Amino acid sequence: MKKDINNLEIADLLRSVASAYEIKDKDKNKFRIIAYERAADAIEHLSSEAKDLYDDNKLDEIPGVGKSISENLSEIFLNGKSKHFKDVFRGIDSSVYELIKLPGIGPKTADKLSKAFKIDKKDPIKSLLRYAKKGEISKLSDFGVESEKEIINAINDFKGTSTRHLLNYAIEISDQIVDWMKREAVCETVEVLGSLRRKASTVGDIDIAVATKDKKKSIMHFTDYPNKSRIVEKGETSASILLPSGVQVDLITQNPSSFGALLQHFTGSKHHNIKLREFALKKGLSLSEKGIKTLKKSVPNFRLENKNYNSKLKIYEYKTERDFYNALGMDWIPPEIREDNGEIEASQRSAQGKLPGLPKLVNIGDVKADLQIHSDFNVETSHDLGLSSIEEIIAKANDLGYEYIALTEHNPSQKGHSDNDIIEILKKKKYIVEQINNTLTNNQRVKHVFNSLEIDIVPDGRLPVPDKCLELLDFALVSIHSSFRLKKAEMTKRVMSALENPRVRIFAHPTGRKLNEREGVELDWDKIFDFALKYNKWIEINADPMRLDLPDYLVKDAVKYGVKLTLGTDAHHIDHMDNMIYGIYTARRGWAEKNNIVNTLTFDEFKKVLE
Numbered sequence: 001m002k003k004d005i006n007n008l009e010i011a012d013l014l015r016s017v018a019s020a021y022e023i024k025d026k027d028k029n030k031f032r033i034i035a036y037e038r039a040a041d042a043i044e045h046l047s048s049e050a051k052d053l054y055d056d057n058k059l060d061e062i063p064g065v066g067k068s069i070s071e072n073l074s075e076i077f078l079n080g081k082s083k084h085f086k087d088v089f090r091g092i093d094s095s096v097y098e099l100i101k102l103p104g105i106g107p108k109t110a111d112k113l114s115k116a117f118k119i120d121k122k123d124p125i126k127s128l129l130r131y132a133k134k135g136e137i138s139k140l141s142d143f144g145v146e147s148e149k150e151i152i153n154a155i156n157d158f159k160g161t162s163t164r165h166l167l168n169y170a171i172e173i174s175d176q177i178v179d180w181m182k183r184e185a186v187c188e189t190v191e192v193l194g195s196l197r198r199k200a201s202t203v204g205d206i207d208i209a210v211a212t213k214d215k216k217k218s219i220m221h222f223t224d225y226p227n228k229s230r231i232v233e234k235g236e237t238s239a240s241i242l243l244p245s246g247v248q249v250d251l252i253t254q255n256p257s258s259f260g261a262l263l264q265h266f267t268g269s270k271h272h273n274i275k276l277r278e279f280a281l282k283k284g285l286s287l288s289e290k291g292i293k294t295l296k297k298s299v300p301n302f303r304l305e306n307k308n309y310n311s312k313l314k315i316y317e318y319k320t321e322r323d324f325y326n327a328l329g330m331d332w333i334p335p336e337i338r339e340d341n342g343e344i345e346a347s348q349r350s351a352q353g354k355l356p357g358l359p360k361l362v363n364i365g366d367v368k369a370d371l372q373i374h375s376d377f378n379v380e381t382s383h384d385l386g387l388s389s390i391e392e393i394i395a396k397a398n399d400l401g402y403e404y405i406a407l408t409e410h411n412p413s414q415k416g417h418s419d420n421d422i423i424e425i426l427k428k429k430k431y432i433v434e435q436i437n438n439t440l441t442n443n444q445r446v447k448h449v450f451n452s453l454e455i456d457i458v459p460d461g462r463l464p465v466p467d468k469c470l471e472l473l474d475f476a477l478v479s480i481h482s483s484f485r486l487k488k489a490e491m492t493k494r495v496m497s498a499l500e501n502p503r504v505r506i507f508a509h510p511t512g513r514k515l516n517e518r519e520g521v522e523l524d525w526d527k528i529f530d531f532a533l534k535y536n537k538w539i540e541i542n543a544d545p546m547r548l549d550l551p552d553y554l555v556k557d558a559v560k561y562g563v564k565l566t567l568g569t570d571a572h573h574i575d576h577m578d579n580m581i582y583g584i585y586t587a588r589r590g591w592a593e594k595n596n597i598v599n600t601l602t603f604d605e606f607k608k609v610l611e
Contacts, residue, residue, distance in 0.1 A: 005051070005076060006519060008164065011044035013076075013085070014069070016097040019107035020088045023096070026108075038064040041270050044164070044204075049519040051077055052511070053553075055488060056525060063271035063340045095124035102154045116140055129155045164202035165247065166515055167582060168545035171196070174206050177225060177249055184221040186214040188256050193266040197335045199585035201515055201548045205248045209266060211259035222251045257308050258291050258317035260324045265289035267321075271340035272333075279344060280328060291315040292327060301329045326351075334361055336588040341556070361588040362597055364581050369404045369599040369606070370397065372454065372477060372508060372540065372568025373577065377429055379453075380417065383410035383481070388574040390436060390449070396574040397446045403603040406450040407433065408477050408508075408568070411465050419466040426453070426465075430472045447603045450474040454508055459483040461497025463504075470503040475610060477540070477568075479508040480521060488522040495528060499537050505610070506566050507532070509542040509549040517546075525554060529561040538598050539563055541590075543583025544570045555590020566598045 005013070018036035021029035042064035043050050053059050054077045059070045072082040092111065099110035102125065113119070113128060117136065120127035129152065131137055138148040165173075174192050181190045191197065193207035212218040219239045223231050232240035238252045254262040265273065266289065273287075280287045284296040293315050294302070303326055308317045318324040322332040331350040337343045343358065350357030374386035375393055388396075390407065397405045409429075412422045433451040440447060454477045455463050463470075463478065470476060478498045486494065499507060507528075511520025532539055539558055542549045547570070550558065558565055567583045569576055587597060594600045601609065 007043050007050055010050055010073065011040040012097075014040035014043065015100075017085055017088055019097065019100050019110075020092055022107045023092055023111045035064075035066060035069065038270070039066070039069045049513070052520050052522070055522045063269075093119070093121075095119040095121055095127075098124040099128060101125075102151070104150055104154050112140070112142075113137070125155055163246075164204050164516065166545045167196075167199060167201055167203060167548070167585065168579070170203035170206060173243065173245075173247060173249075174208065176227070177206070177208060177222075180225055181208065181210060181218070181222060181251075184218065186212050186217050187221070188212055189259060191263055193252075193263070194268055197267045198269065198338060199336050199589060201551070201586065205250060207250045207252070207266060209259070209262055210251065210253050211256040212253050213255065215253040218253050219251065254289070255317075257319055258289075258310075258315075260318035260320040260322070261287075261291045262289045264321045264324050267335050267338060269339050272338040272344070275340045275344050276328075283328070285328070288315075291317040292324070303327045303329065331358055333358065334588065336361070336585060337591060339589075359591045359593050362584060362592050362594045362600065364584045366594045366597070366600040367402070367567060367580060367584070368602060369402050369406070370400075370569050370571065370577055370580060371406045371450075371452075371506065371566045371599050372408045372542070372570050373405055374409050374454075374570070374572045375407050377407070377409060377432065379409045379425055379429065380412045381410040382413035382415065384572060385409070386572045388571075390432070392574050393571075393577070394436070394440075394444075394446050394449065396577050398444055400577060400580075401445055403445060404448045404450060404606060405446060406452040406474075406568075408452045408454045411453055411455045411463075411469075414464050419468075422465055423468050423472075426469050426472045452476060454479055455498075455504075456481050457494055457498040459486065459494060461494040463498055463501065467501075470501060473503055475505040476501070476503050477506040477508040478504050479510075480512045484512055484518070484521050486521070488524055491521050492524040492527055495523060496531050499531060499535070504537070506538045506540050506568075508540045508568065509544075509547050509570065510539055511549050511551060511554070513549050513551070514546050515548065520549070520551070525557060529558060529563050532558075532563045533561055536564075538566045540566045540568050541583045541587050541592075541597075542568060542570050543579045543581075543586075544576070545579060545582050548582060548586045550586075550590075552586050552589035555587060555592055559590060559592055559596050564598050565592060565596055 014036045018033045021033050042062050054074060059065060059073060072084050075082045093114045096110045096114045099105055099113060100107055117131050132148050132152050137143050137151060138145045174196060178190050181187045187210045189211035191209050193209050196203045196206060210218050215237055223234055223239050223241060225241060228241040229244045230242050232242050240248055240250045242248050277287050284299045286293040286295055290313060307323060307327055310317050325332045329351055330347040333343050333347050346358045373393055375390045376386045376388060412425050430451050433449050437449055451474050453473055455465060457478050457480050458464055498504060513520035539550055541555060567580060569579045571577045
């Protein structure tokens with residue numbers, strides 16, 4: 001085991017622990033199994049790395065991660081191993097934990113297969129496939145020819161460790177399928193579900209719900225989707241298809257009269273729903289994807305409007321989510337913040353007219369500017385140049401309805417350039433930007449182009465440009481592009497040293513993370529936020545779908561501190577400027593409102609705060 005284990009690996013490990021407990025004694029270990037599975041789900045769906053939370057002493061703030069699991073994970077982060085986990089795994093062949101990744105194979109089945117055959121530990125799944133193709137599995141008791149075929153299909157569909165896809169990729173796929181479903185008239189409403197609807201930074205399989213009075217026809221239309229690889233499952237109310245990319249898409253149907261309950265139930269998160277069910281039970285209500293049942297004759301504050309009583313099921317049905325939440329005496333909660341982070345309590349306060357209630361989350365229409373764009377102006381940087389001209393960028397910004405933008409090319413390379421060379425390059429850029437600003441007319445939405453620069457923070461905190469260069473800029477962004485593994489204290493000092501310069505206003509893609517590739521740097525965020533608040537520095541939410549950085553949990557911390565945030569697409573082509581919506585999703589998941597984001601200000605307001 002390694003110390004720098006990522007979220008998917010941690011979730012996999014915790015599920016393996018749960019499986020080991022199930023193999024040894026499912027009934028005796030029932031609550032332990034539930035606890036480990038819940039913790040695995042929580043960590044898999046985190047938008048930040050658990051290791052970063054451990055570094056910030058915040059592991060116990062993850063919903064579902066109790067004291068015992070937190071201590072075991074801390075031991076892994078510290079030493080690369082957990083004595084307790086080692087004890088739990090003792091006596092179970094390691095191949096079992098690979099076999100249970102196959103759809104349809106549970107822990108006890110995997111254990112039985114492992115004991116029946118000489119499974120190759122280097123490639124257990126391929127080894128099992130060989131036995132299946134020889135017909136050996138069908139000879140085992142409790143198995144048969146059909147079971148063997150199902151195992152072969154499961155192995156053929158299996159693409160390795162479950163991959164979480166970047167949000168933009170998941171949305172692109174789901175949009176195509178949602179559009180396809182909307183072509184069928186019987187599909188009255190089509191919505192995505194789960195972590196995709198909550199706009200988490202990464203998404204697993206894609207789940208879609210349809211409100212329909214003709215479930216059979218809706219499912220038939222879904223399984224007729226032309227771009228599928230094959231149909232995985234087809235039932236009376238649900239179906240699954242596999243796409244050529246290996247992504248599985250699941251469809252669930254519901255009558256329109258109770259679609260709101262289904263939408264709420266399958267949007268989650270799991271921890272939000274658990275908390276909501278506990279709240280409802282205390283009131284004498286039982287919640288499900290079908291609606292709400294009363295557990296006693298009289299339920300205080302159970303609102304009767306906007307609901308339909310299904311006498312056959314003895315349940316109250318809800319056409320919309322809003323009606324569902326309202327029936328519980330709550331305001332509707334935006335999907336992005338359904339993570340059991342205080343939103344249920346805030347919703348109750350909102351419904352009662354008390355403060356603090358639910359936040360009025362920022363929307364894409366609130367954004368007046370993009371504060372990180374790279375043009376093709378050649379600043380002779382060692383990083384990548386933009387691919388679009390300044391004129392093309394302005395035209396795109398006009399289309400997006402922006403009032404101002406910032407051009408933030410990477411700083412010129414120190415290699416092969418003297419200080420005077422760098423100054424001359426940036427003087428040329430300043431001149432060009434000034435000329436362009438002189439040509440902007442009242443007919444354009446974009447009133448001003450700010451001359452900025454994204455500057456590397458070198459390991460000792462210095463900026464690799466002379467001070468005279470900074471004087472040529474309207475403001476500067478600073479960011480980390482190297483030496484990611486400094487210790488927390490060193491990294492914090494590095495960042496704060498760079499932010500000390502009065503021309504530096506924005507700390508860009510602050511953790512330096514790349515989703516599914518690289519975890520973020522270790523920083524003392526309390527110190528960073530204190531410094532930013534004291535010296536009026538802004539922290540970026542980078543909207544590049546590979547970054548979404550500042551992560552949502554730190555966005556929420558920044559909002560609590562009162563630190564101002566900015567939104568930038570980090571665009572290197574005008575098409576990338578459309579990614580602003582992903583920054584908005586991250587801001588919303590962090591409970592950010594319009595007034596928390598600097599570039600929701602008008603041009604005139606922005607000029608004042610910049611001064």
